[in-house]
Amino acid sequence: MSTLPRYDAEQIERSLQDYWEQHQRFKAQENLDKEKFYCLAMFPYPSGQLHMGHVRNYTLGDLIARAERMRGKNVLQPIGWDAFGLPAENAALQHQVAPSDWTFQNIEHMRNQLKRLGMAYDWDREITTCTPEYYRWEQWFFIQLFKRGLVYKKTSLVNWDPVDHTVLANEQVIDGRGWRSNALIERREISQWFLKITAYADELLDSLEDLNHWPQEVRTMQAHWIGRSKGAQIIFAIEDSKDILEVFSTRLDTLAGVTYLAIAADHPFAKKISAHHKALQDFKEACKHQQTAEAELATMEKKGLFTGHYALHPLSGERLPIWVANFVIMDYGTGALMAVPAHDERDFEFAQKYDLPIKAVVLPANGSTWDFNSKPFVEKGTVQAPLSCQGLSSEQAYQSLLNTLSQSHQALEKINYRLRDWGISRQRYWGTPIPMVNCLACGSVPVAEKDLPVLLPTGITLTKPQSPLKDLPEFLNTPCPNCHQPAQRETDTFDTFVESSWYYARYASYNQHQAMLDGRAKYWTPVDQYIGGIEHAVLHLLYARFFHKALRDLGLLNSDEPFTRLLTQGMVLKDGSKMSKSKGNTVDPAILLKQYGADTMRLFIIFAAPPTASLEWSDSGIAGSHRFLLRLWEQAHKSQLHLSQVEIDPLQKFKETTNIRYDLHLIVQQVSHDYERQQFNTLVSGAMKILNLLEKENLARQTDAQKHFLSEGFSLLLRILAPITPHISAFLWTELGYPGSILDAPWPKVDPEALKRDEIALVVQINGKLKATLQVPAQSDQKSIEALILENTHLAKHLKGQAIQKVIYVPNRLINFVVEVSHV
RNA sequence: GCCCGGGUGGCGGAAUAGGUAGACGCAAGGGACUUAAAAUCCCUCGGGAAAAUUUCCCGUGCCGGUUCGACUCCGGCUCCGGGCACCA
Structure with a gap:
């Protein structure tokens, strides 16, 4: 008896990995003889350690890439690093290392870990977004968007930490306080750059229908996020004032039920009247400490203050009190809303709290009554008021009122979107510099394309939470590209979602130094299979879709969507909750890799749960x-x-x-x-x-x-x-x-x-309940099956004396006898 | 709060188009091998009742509905998770 050789996973895996690398077995080349297949797992943020979520993501990608290769496709599977971002700045402050050094060390370590897992990557195409080779083309692209009028500047709200003198990310605000300083944060308006994603809102919404290979849930979430709705922009005159209030409503049919108006604390009208209004000033001051996150706005205590001013109802001329409300935000819509407490949940609660009138104007269409004192009726129904609309359906009343009001220029039909333009300015250091110059004479001017990239100074060790770029004269000072007078650079950097919105295309043209993309990007894109966490269902995937369409319109790509097929993987859990350092329930892939090898780990992570479900470790x-x-x-x-x-x-x-x-x-x-x-x-x-x-x-x-x-x-x-x-x-x-x-x-x-089978197992049911399985010849007809069953003593016993009402026969599958139940 | 998912044995999960609920694996219990242990192999394994391999009843978060038949479809709830625009 010969003894079996031992299964030495590490030795086998390392030698094969070396062999594959030496022979460049996973190098991708454009090949028109074979169908191309571009397989991409979302690239990682180089946090330092590979975690189980990564292992799952990249194993899924590798599985598909390798299987498609076996299925005869010309496969591209690249990898890279989403290398700009907040954690590098945090690490820099904590450990006194330069963000760039920290980042590149992490990449080095994680690259080795990925290689040890045996991923079939074309490593030649590795992309690192914090390198000038990458971000220069992002800056170039931004300038192209600027030229096309898709970039503009406006003020918007940020979380301001008054102690650290810095803008905080939402996750850095804990219970309304700065995470480092513990200071009560303030809402501050600052001027920022925006990309006009709303210019593509219709296409982003309509082409969701073509994404047949995306999970329906992701398409639904994106559709709701874009939130296209038809409604009326309605003008309310203000009593004793030339000012007007504009509101948007999809429920014009409830117009007669308006009993007050609510405006944002920083609405122009509120600003105007606050000068001599102490209570309003105090209220505005209190609103400053609110957070900007929508979840906060929705769950916080709703508060308001009567301004002392009245608007006039466009139909009746009735005086409607104008309130300032903390849940109305200038950033959303017009910053003002018409309140119909009888037909809206939030308006109802607010009206009850402040004892404002509730006026019912729509009743259930089925004629049933409704108790408007206990809850609002929010559905469409039969309209009771105004008189001209009495008895009409909500839809008819909408049209009727729209006709009337648009003739008198008091309303206008409008398509509204929930989607807002994409604010891309970040007051951070570790990001792509926004390639703009601020000139006293010329305003904001894009950097000349020949002067790109605008290099981010590296090797800087942060000493305080603010971005150091403002304090670096050699970065800050530059002549205006337009008039050549002394001017200053923009010191804000891009949102890191900008890098992740086009990296998939750059993998194709990874070594192209004369252009952002070349013909190879047209060959490889769209990505045939994209794999990543469900948490990216809306933001990342929507931004990337937007960029893809913009790149198409610049002629750089020739497809409409970036990702043909999407697989959203579930999270990796331990003891029922997400693995995290703070919970101390992490499992280090490096240890398991050493203990069992890459194949075991890959096998388990694939076996333990279906890809889209969460995976319990x-x-x-x-x-x-x-x-x-x-x-x-x-x-x-x-x-x-x-x-x-x-x-x-x-x-x-x-x-x-x-x-x-x-x-x-x-x-x-x-x-x-x-x-x-x-x-x-x-x-x-x-x-x-x-x-x-x-x-x-x-x-x-x-x-x-x-x-x-x-x-x-x-x-x-x-x-x-x-x-x-x-x-x-x-x-x-x-x-x-x-x-x-x-x-x-x-x-x-x-x-x-x-x-091919001669015999099959047929299920015999009585009243839908399994009684037996019978081996019967394949393709038997119903008669011979019934005969067979009557010969079977066990089954015949069940059927004896029962009145058979119906027999359901599904060939090669089952036969079901429906019998009358003889006793109760 | 709003939007989107999910809930099946002790555990992870399976059930392809509405047709045998619990595949495959983990854990556990019993046995074999061994001086012993580990490893390995064999058997049992949703709950209950009767019982010689079988039979009957219950059972897929909860309540109700559609159907000859529901884990699967519909309505209502509940709990858990993801997202909510500056974490990535």
Whole structure:
């Protein structure tokens, strides 16, 4: 008895990884003979350590990339680093390291970790967004957008920390206070750059319909985010004033129910009247300490103050009190709203709190009554007022009032969007400098394209939370590109979502130094398969879609959407909650990699849950996955001797193994289907089932039929596993003497002959409840089945004395007898 | 608060188009091997009742509906998760 060689995962994996790298097995080239397949997992932020979420993301991507290669595609799978961002500045302050040094060290470490996982990346195309080679083209693109009128400046609100003198991100505001200073934050208006994503709102919404291979939930979320609605912009005159208030409402039918108006604390009218209004000044001061996040606005206590002024109802001329309300924000819409407490939840609560009138004007269409003192009626119905609309449906009243009011120029139909333009200015250091110059004479002027990139000074160690760029004269001072007089650079940097909105295209033109993109980007884009966390469902994916369309309109790309197929992976949990350092429930991939190897880790993370579901980490689960690979190793080696002697003749049929080949190919069929629908966890179940079959047959392995079966079985099994556990599969493929490299072996195919059956198991039900399963000839007709059942004593007993009312027969599947229930 | 998901044994999960609920694995219990342990292999494994392998009842978060038949479709709830525009 010869002893089995030991399964040394690390040795096998490292040597194969070296071999693949030396022979550039994953280098992508444009090839018009093969269908291209661009597979991309969202690139990581280089936080320093690979975590389980990364392992999951990149294993899923690698699985698909490798499988598509086996399916004959010309595959591109690149990787890079989303390297600008807040954590580098935090680390810099904490550890006194330059953000650039910290970032590049992290990248170095994480690159090694990814390589050790055996990902089939084309490393030549590695992109790092904090390098000038990358961000110069982002600056160039920004200038193109500027030239096309898609960039503008306006003031908007930020969280201001009055102690640290810096703008805080939403996540840095904890219970209304700065995370470092603990100071009560203030809402501050500052001037910022915006990209006109709203110019593409219609297309972004309408083309969602074409994204057939995106999860419906993501499309729904984006559609709601864009929030296109038709409504009326209505003008309310203000009593004893030339000023007017403009509001937008989709429910013009409730106009007669307006009992007050609410405006933002920083609405121009509120500003105007606050000069001699102490209470209003105090109220505005209090509003300053509110946060800007929408979740905050929605859940905080709703407060208001009567301004003492009245607006006039456009229909009746009735006096409507104008209130200032803390939940109305100048950044959204017109900063003013008409309140209809009888027909709106929030208006109702506010009216109850401040004892404002509730005036019902719409009733349920079915004629039922409604208690307007307990809750508002928010649906559409039958309109009661004004008189001219009495009895009309909400829709009819809307049209009627719109006609009337637009004739008198008091209203205008308008398409409104919930989507707001994208504010891209950040008052941060570690980001792409915004390529603009502020000149006293010429205003904001873009940097000349020949002077790009505007380099971000590196090697700077931060000493305080504010951006150092303002304090660097050599960065700040520059002649105006227009009049050449002394001027100053913009010191704000881009939102890091800007980098992640076009990186997928740059991978194609990674070494192009004369242009942002070239023809190769048109060849490779759109990405055929994009993989990333569901948390990016709206923002990142919407911004990237916007950029793609803008790049198309510049002629740089020729498709309408960046990502054809989207897979949103679930989170990795431990003990029911998200792995995080603060909870102390992290699992370090590096330790497991050392203990079990890359294949085990990849296998477990694919097996443990379907890709879109959250994945509960299990230490014993990963041990089980390792055990499976050990069994595979053992069984493969046990059969090795025999396989080399087998002459494989695929046309040869063996009666002896008909049944087991049926089982085998049924699994292969299931596995193929599971790959198509991206349910990869059952791909692993299938592989396990095949190994169970092979193990049984391996005990005997004497006849030609059995040898043939083993040869076929291992060939299928190893190819199914190759995208998931590439190292052990490649190694055993060669050990067992299969031809060529498994990297290029074809994806398994079902033998339809093996699936032909003479007999099938038919389910017998009575009143929908399972009573038996019968082996019957395939394609039997109903009559012969019924006859068969009456011969069966057990079943006949059930049917005896029952009045059969109906028989449902689904051929090759089930027969259901519907009988009258004889007793209660 | 609003928008979008999810809830199936002790655990992770399976059930492809409304047709056998619990595949595959983990844990647990029992057994074999061993001086012993580990490893490995075999058996059992949703709950209850009767019972020789079988039979009956209950069971997919909760309540209700559609259907010959519902984990699957519809209505209402509940709990958990994701997003809410400056975390990425």
